[in-house]
Amino acid sequence: MTRKLLYPALLISISAFGQNSDLKSKASLSADKIEKKVIEWRRDFHEHPELGNNEVRTAGVIARHLRSLGMEVKTGVARTGVVGILKGAKAGPVVALRADMDGLPVQERVDIPFASKAKAQFNGQEVSVMHACGHDSHIAILMGVAEVLAAHKNELKGTVKFIFQPAEEGPPFGEEGGAELMVKEGVLENPKVDVIFGLHIDALTEVGKITYRPGGTMASVNDMQIIVKGRQAHGAAPWSSVDPIVVSAQIINNLQTIVSRNLNVTENAGIVTIGSIHGGVRSNIIPEQVEMMGTLRALSAEDEKMIIERVKQVATKTAESAGAVAEVKIPFSVRYPVTFNDPALTERMLPSLRNTAGKEKVVLIPADTGAEDFSFYQEKVPGLYISLGGMPKGKDPKKVASHHTPDFFIDESGFVLGVKAMTNLTLDYMQGLVE
Numbered sequence: 427m428t429r430k431l432l433y434p435a436l437l438i439s440i441s442a443f444g445q446n447s448d449l450k451s452k453a454s455l456s457a458d459k460i461e462k463k464v465i466e467w468r469r470d471f472h473e474h475p476e477l478g479n480n481e482v483r484t485a486g487v488i489a490r491h492l493r494s495l496g497m498e499v500k501t502g503v504a505r506t507g508v509v510g511i512l513k514g515a516k517a518g519p520v521v522a523l524r525a526d527m528d529g530l531p532v533q534e535r536v537d538i539p540f541a542s543k544a545k546a547q548f549n550g551q552e553v554s555v556m557h558a559c560g561h562d563s564h565i566a567i568l569m570g571v572a573e574v575l576a577a578h579k580n581e582l583k584g585t586v587k588f589i590f591q592p593a594e595e596g597p598p599f600g601e602e603g604g605a606e607l608m609v610k611e612g613v614l615e616n617p618k619v620d621v622i623f624g625l626h627i628d629a630l631t632e633v634g635k636i637t638y639r640p641g642g643t644m645a646s647v648n649d650m651q652i653i654v655k656g657r658q659a660h661g662a663a664p665w666s667s668v669d670p671i672v673v674s675a676q677i678i679n680n681l682q683t684i685v686s687r688n689l690n691v692t693e694n695a696g697i698v699t700i701g702s703i704h705g706g707v708r709s710n711i712i713p714e715q716v717e718m719m720g721t722l723r724a725l726s727a728e729d730e731k732m733i734i735e736r737v738k739q740v741a742t743k744t745a746e747s748a749g750a751v752a753e754v755k756i757p758f759s760v761r762y763p764v765t766f767n768d769p770a771l772t773e774r775m776l777p778s779l780r781n782t783a784g785k786e787k788v789v790l791i792p793a794d795t796g797a798e799d800f801s802f803y804q805e806k807v808p809g810l811y812i813s814l815g816g817m818p819k820g821k822d823p824k825k826v827a828s829h830h831t832p833d834f835f836i837d838e839s840g841f842v843l844g845v846k847a848m849t850n851l852t853l854d855y856m857q858g859l860v861e
Contacts, residue, residue, distance in 0.1 A: 446857040449581050453849050456574045461842040463573075468566035468838065469540040475529030475555045475562065477546050478593030479603045481506045484527050484565065488590050491569050495576035497588075504607040505597075508590040511617070512575055514582025518856045522587040522614065522622040522807075523848055524605075524800060525561070525568035526594035532558040535832040549599050558834045560627035560816065565590065567625065567814075567844040574849050584856040585617055594799050596760055605802040614806050621771065622809040623851045624800045625844055630823040631815035633840035636783045636847060637791040638812045640772040642694065642725035644765035647797035648734060651758040652677065652718040652741050654705075656750040661710035670716040671705055673750045677741050678703075678718070684736045689729060696733055697723035697795050722756065723795045725764060763801040768808035775810055778854040782847050810851070814844045 467487075476484050485506045492499045492510035500509045506527070533554035534542045544555040557563075572588050589608065597603025602610075614622075631637055654674050659667030681698050689696045698720070705716030722737065724730035738754045745752035779788045791813075800811050816836040817826055827833035 446853060449578060450850055450853055453574050453578060453853065454846055456577055457570065457842055457845040457849060460570055460573055460845075464566045464570040464841050464845060465838045467569055468562050468841065471562035471565055472557050473540040473542055475542050475544050475557045476527075477531065477548055477555055477598075478528040478595055479505045479597045479601055480546065481527045481592050485590070485592075488527075488565065488569065492572060492588065495572060497572070497576065503613060504592060504611055505603060506592040507608055507613070509613060510572060510588040512572070512579055512582070512586040512588070514584050514586070514856070515580045516583040518582070518584025519620040520585045520587060520617045521852045521855055522589055522619040522803070523568055523571060523852065524589040524591055524622060524624045524803065525564035526591045527561055527565055528593050528595050529555045529561065530558045530595055530830060532556040532830065533832055534558070536835050556832070556834075558831060559595070559829045560629065560834075560836055561594065563627040563816065563836055563841065563844075564625060567841055567848065570841070570845040571848045571852070574845060575852065582856065586852060587617070587619060589613055599759065605799040609802050609806060614803065619807050621855060622803045622807055623848060624803075624809065624811045625848055626798070626811070626813050627816040627836055627840075627844070628813040629816050629826060629829055629834055629836060631813060632817050632819055632821070633815045633837045634783070634819070634843060635787045635789055635815035636779055636812055636843070637789045637815075638767070638772065638776075638779065638810075639791055639793060640767050640769040642764045642793055643767050643811060644793070644798045644801070645695075645697070645723035645725050645795045646727070646730045646764045646801070647760065647762045648722045648730070648757040649760045650720050650722060650737065650754065650756040652720070653753045654716045654718070654745055654750055655753070656712075656714060658714040659712045661708075661712055664712060667712040668749045669712050670750055671713070673745050673748045673752075674703060674705065674716045674718060676748070677744045677752065680740045680744050681737060684733055684740065688732065688736055694725040694729055695723075695793060695795055696725070696729055697721065698733065698737065719758070723797065725793050725795075727764060730764065762797045762799045763805055765798045765801040765811055766804050767810050768804070771808045771810050775851055775854065778850050779812065779847060782850045783843060812847070814847070815840055
């Protein structure tokens with residue numbers, strides 16, 4: 427009796443395995459055929475970068491492409507975002523794939539034919555604009571995935587939602603934007619998303635490799651403002667003052683003990699950085715107040731909460747002990763949660779990545795104290811965020827230009843692996859099988 431019950435199920439499983447393998451083989455061939463097109467898209471976006479919440483041209487190119495593939499397309503999502511919905515012929519889960527679209531206020535120094543010469547207004551100033559973090563690559567890769575999957579939609583078991591997101595680097599001061607606004611506007615609903623995958627190009631990882639980490643993979647970020655208020659006096663009579671400069675120095679030193687004495691560094695890293703301090707106008711005047719700006723990073727929600735509480739306590743109590751007052755605002759203008767790769771999902775999809783890139787090319791990495799607003803999607807649905815190598819082979823990662831710099835450079839030969847990885851994650855998740 428047991429054999430009779432299991433045998434049909436086994437046949438169905440073997441059949442599904444074979445069908446998925448055949449579909450993935452066809453998708454891989456499709457990806458190879460459009461590699462040049464993906465590179466051309468990337469070069470076009472690179473030459474015409476746009477800052478967060480202003481990705482008008484970029485969004486137009488994306489929307490036209492998705493419509494040409496027969497998708498339902500929504501524009502103007504979270505200001506300039508684009509969402510394409512590809513419905514497979516068969517029932518199944520809803521898989522979301524995300525790419526960010528914005529450039530940075532950086533002047534490019536890379537000597538390439540498609541280097542950016544763009545200018546734009548950023549917080550009231552004219553700045554140069556460059557894709558100095560690889561978002562142009564992300565757009566082109568996801569457009570390629572869209573073309574590959576659309577070509578095989580009659581074999582898809584589910585729906586794919588393509589999310590092209592503005593303002594990952596943060597919107598202009600005083601505006602909403604990015605993943606947080608997309609979530610608020612319902613991008614994970616109608617149809618309701620079951621799982622989300624994202625990819626980031628990495629200029630410090632050799633082309634051909636994929637890196638990942640389960641759990642906290644990128645840090646939460648909170649920016650902060652600390653205003654220390656004292657009493658102004660002549661610089662020749664410091665005893666008449668409550669010196670906010672001295673108090674600020676004490677606060678900065680005391681803040682360093684949070685990571686070294688309050689954080690369990692055997693579990694997670696954390697960062698407390700003061701990046702800006704302003705106070706005073708003359709050498710012989712002790713000012714009335716000092717303003718400090720900084721950033722806090724953590725790799726778990728619990729550590730994030732602890733660090734914020736301790737910063738407030740250390741700053742206010744240190745100031746109080748000197749007769750001054752410290753006003754602390756956290757976050758001041760920006761907060762991203764921890765980019766948290768669902769451990770069960772990560773484990774389930776690892777074979778898909780290894781089959782795509784080769785087992786030795788899929789590498790577990792330490793956590794990164796950089797931040798990513800992909801984390802807002804992961805707060806709502808299980809998500810997996812991976813990195814794709816973009817450093818030319820043979821280069822030393824300690825010597826190549828990092829992200830957010832004028833000399834940032836990406837080897838385009840790795841893009842086709844990105845298309846295949848995102849395509850296969852989608853197909854394997856939809857099938858419920860990993861080959």
